[in-house]
Amino acid sequence: MSTASDQPYPAVDKPDFPAIETRILARWDEAGTFQRSIDERPEENEYVFYDGPPFANGLPHHGHLLTGYVKDAVPRYQTMRGKKVDRRFGWDCHGLPAEMETEKQLGVSGRVAITEYGIDNFNEACRTSVMKYTSEWEKTVTRQARWVDFENDYKTMDIDYMESVIWAFKQLWDKGLIYEANRVMPYSWGAETPLSNFEIRLDDATRPRQDPAVTVAFELTPNEGDPGVMKMLAWTTTPWTLPSNLGLIVGPDLDYSVMELNGEYLILGSATVANYEKELEGAVEHSVVKGVDLLERTYTPLLPYFADRDDLNAFRVLSGDFVETEEGTGIVHTAPGFGEDDQRIGEENGVGMVVPVNDQGRFTDEVTDFAGQNVLEANSDIIKHVKALGQLIKHETYEHNYPHCWRTDTPIIYRALPSWYVKVTDFRERLVELNQEINWIPDNVQNGRFGKWLEGARDWSISRNRFWGSPIPVWRSDNPEYPRIDVYGSLDELEADFGVRPDNLHRPYIDELVRPNPDDPTGQSMMRRVPEVFDCWFESGSMPFAQVHYPFENKDWFEEHYPADFIVEYINQTRGWFYTLHVLAGALFDKPSFQNVICHGILLAEDGQKLSKKLRNYTEPTEIFDKQGSDALRWYFMNSNIVRGGDARISDRGIDEVTRQVMLPVWNAYSFFTLYANIDGYRAQLRTDSTDELDRYILAKLRSVIEATTEAMDSYDLAGATAQITTFLDALNNWFIRRSRDRFWGPEMTEDKQNAFDTLYTVLINFLKLSAPFLPMITEEIYTSLTGEESVHLAAWPEADDFPADPELVENMDRVRTVVSAALRLREDQGLRVRLPLQTLTVAGSDSGALDPLSHLIADEVNVKNVAFSEDLGAFAEFALQPNGKVLGPRLGGDVQKVFGAAKQGAWSQNDDGSIEIAGYTLTPEEFTLNVKPAEGVTAAALPSNDAVVVLDIDVTPELEAEGLARDIVRAVQEARKTEDLVVTDRIALTLDLTEAGAAAVHAMEAYVCEQTLATSIGYGTVDNGHDAAGVGTLSFTVANS
């Protein structure tokens, strides 16, 4: 016996996976293993991975975890392949969410309040609050065993990063790809900010609201031939936009009725006349005209605040394809400053734009009657005013779904704001071309979701009217009489013109850079920065170069390492980060930004709903980490088709299943090995030269699993890789180890035992390497315990060529497994338990003799004395005809059904040349297959390969019966040993109290019983309170260690 001190491996306990993980994380931290995994790889063999920055001011959730696991698994694999993979964490610091959070904290809300509070104070508050959750992120990311560099992170609010961002803007400006335009956006006057479409779609943001719906009359400028005063009736639910009315829109193909009423002629859509029964009481239809006939007529402004603005080219009847007659009058009043369609129609017809509404949603002084009033509150006054003018036809209340600001709960309005654009439409085709150079996983995204998005790309609005962001680096003359625009792309350029070098590019400091306009001879006008800041998506799209402060630093490195090898995010980033990276890459460098990209799917809760904090329909990540561990969760995700772009539900049961199906089997293979290696005090060697067929089998299997896993990983198919590993794990545990068990039991260290140890060890070590990217902590624990090395993640990925190929052996072994399955099924059918030995099993089929070298495995598994092989299949089996429809269909047409029918009936015969006569046709060998089925009266079963049968001799002789009984008793002893908590090496003195048959059976096989049960002696006598002995008596024993 060995003692603990000479045990070569640490004893293996029942695993507590979360505890093991925590220990491994601490060890990595102390040893700096992550840094070593980078430092020890050659500089010239770099693999570039971009870590997309999350919003810094939110907590990590399951979606981030999922992406994080992929972000970790691929770099770990590449590191093992010898690549140097830097992994810098990034923080997306700017943007509206950050400002919102700060407003909430400070209790300061809205543009005015922020300005009063001080932009400097506000932005400083943003700066501190935005990093509030970084420690939470670091904790979670570390706990999930993601290796990321937090020390050397990048932040979009760093001055270096921001300088690269303005550099990019300047580049685009110089290429003529930047322009400024008014753009109608959803606008919250409560928050004094434009909102995204995304925000107005938030839960509950859009809900029913009652608004006035008014029909008002616009008097047309008289034309020759008019029957009299003509008025066009327009319907609107936003009376407050009437002061800004600049046009009326008709559908060119629609019919419009001219209704005579009290000497006036009212025009409205013919289909809508019925809606105005009351208002048109007594009216007579004078005529019907087409919309196209009304085009370009002019009218008197209803509310004449802009009546003398000839430059607006306004107050005309215009054409719009969206005009409908289901509601309203078929005539749409348009105010280009306050609606997206309105803006488009205005632009198409050369109509200008007025926006007499300020940031607080109040009318400006231009609207003299209502100046200072909130536009929605002004609605009723405007209606009264129109009524007084005699132009109000109808006033109703209208309930519709209306968007609200999700933060202030005020109704939003649509309003034009100046905005800076990237002219994506100018280089859209090139973006489509460059997309073809990217390897997308799944591949349908390339020309599907992403490709289609690119084809329909619109110009990209990149500015926001906010405070906390990189500044749009445009300085403009404050006197339009002396126009001048300067754009700056670096601190140097700013310093050259303004005489100071900014040490902070944020507002308000950047706004303090002001200088006289060089183009103004009077010296009065000044160059001032425009107020906008960048949309944070422009900043995250700049990440590849901005994180290294390109081109101000790292110029050569960036140019040699762009595009990136790999990125991963969830599928909806086709509109987000994937897109902004691609646009900026195309515009700035005429290259794609990344070569390989995984778009994983969307994570849903177990109930199929989206993950929702409100519904609490998922288990918190921390709870999963504590109970099941991160590796189980990681494998669960990596083995799911969510990493192939599909959606997936997260289920606690699914994660438990990973523990049972993957983690525990891995652990038990390890535990098995160390248990017996420690008993023998044997330290195993890495060797692949064993000649034992089981060893050669598992080594050859290992070779093919290395090939398959490597191939899957190289094509970024993580689910495929994990599936390969699972299949191998089954062969390792449930065939190799199970079949090899007795090789580890002998008391002596034989050559065979040594082979078994070394092979199992070699296979385990390499298996752990293959699994390391997917189970980084559990494999680390096992690998380091077995090898004493520092880390599996510092090891090299296995090479398939280092392991012997033996396809023939693998094939035969797999065939043995099917023979065994078939034989066990026969036993079951016959009710013959496996412990009862049978005399003979015959494998009948051509070339069945190839299994002869492995026959002892069959004999042992099936418990038969002899395994025979026969080439004479016909002696044991009949054949069933399976016509090949794919070939016969085209030849026979409808008659193919007759052939199938006849085959089913068995109405066919085989000719000497092997062809088949059936239903009047002759089938050539490629037109059918013959399936084996056991002959009548033979206990036999066909193999799935359909070319052989397994025949079992079911004659049970008294000798066999006795031997079976002896084995039953051995089994009972083993069971009792387990119950009494004996160590597997404990020797016993056994006492049996059996029936005559039982005693006879044991007598006949005493040596066998002793060997199997580690009994040093067997006594026969009375046993009180013993264990059941296979139903033929009782047994007891005492430990008799020598």
Added chain:
RNA sequence: CGAAACGUAGCUCAGUCUGGGUAGAGCACCGCUCUGAUACAGCGGGGGUCGAUGGUUCAAGUCCAUCCGUUUCGACCA
């Protein structure tokens, strides 16, 4: 409203592109078996009108059409 993806066993999903004959796997359930690894595993069973309807075809889970349902997207969500 528009677009896309999906819909196959109680659950998670293969198979559908390229049509071929009793529709598969894993899990769960039931029974049996094995166990000198306290893990498991092996064998068997029940469980499916392949979302619905119609069409094309000798033949449809697979191709076409329509419909229904779920999810996502419709320019600030991993």
